[in-house]
Amino acid sequence: MPAPLETCISDLDCASSSSSSSSSDLSGFLTDEEDCARLQLPASASGPPARVRRGAPSTSRTSEVPGAQDEEQERRRRRGRARVRSEALLHSLRRSRRVKANDRERNRMHNLNAALDALRSVLPSFPDDTKLTKIETLRFAYNYIWALAETLRLADQGLPGSGARERLLPPQCVPCLPGPPSPASDVESWGSGAAASPSAAAAASPLSDPSSPAASEDFTYGPGDPFFSFPGLPKDLLHTTPCFIPYH
């Protein structure tokens, strides 16, 4: 498990970090003074470069008259140190942006999961200890909306099957619903237009309608099976769902 975000952020700037190395897996990232030293970076970004490395070799030379060769070497060393410093800063900047992006992505996924939870909460009752997976939730919701729309359509048409509204939606299910989906646009927007087209839905009964989820390849329904079988939904779970006992 990665370290908490705060840890990562606090470790971001090696210049201000004096803590021991982070346990987080930030490969290649400067996590402590040792890394800074390895890159010949100062322990403090605002302070001077590490003196030891710069000073030690030159002390023996201070007594000498520096030749052109020495000056050239010194220039090269300075350029090298500057390059390393700028690369490290760039790395640190990239790292900082990545950490922020990770944070946003995490929040985004949390929001997505919250929306999925909200969706689960308005779906027909399940045993409390059962939680639909994400894919099950989406598939179930898709089919459930279709079933609701179809129920409304039958009710509005006053067909013999219109009693399905009551059979589909026993009282305990109704309060948890945010409201009936618009039979036309909402249903269409949920799936491929052909599969959920309102005109197609109006053309046939729910059970024989080839455009219904029941007729899709994921949807199994047969004469011997009085239940809607929703893709991804465990059958035993389905049978405990009061909203889907319509064709008993």
Place this chain on the structure above:
DNA sequence: TAGGCCATCTGGTCCT
């Protein structure tokens, strides 16, 4: 132990 599900990280792409 294999497989499913999930959270998280990551780099790429698109949009504002």
Place this chain on the structure above:
DNA sequence: AGGACCAGATGGCCTA
């Protein structure tokens, strides 16, 4: 430029 979105990779947890 920065944020949103996306898909792939990875590792942890759980269950059959």
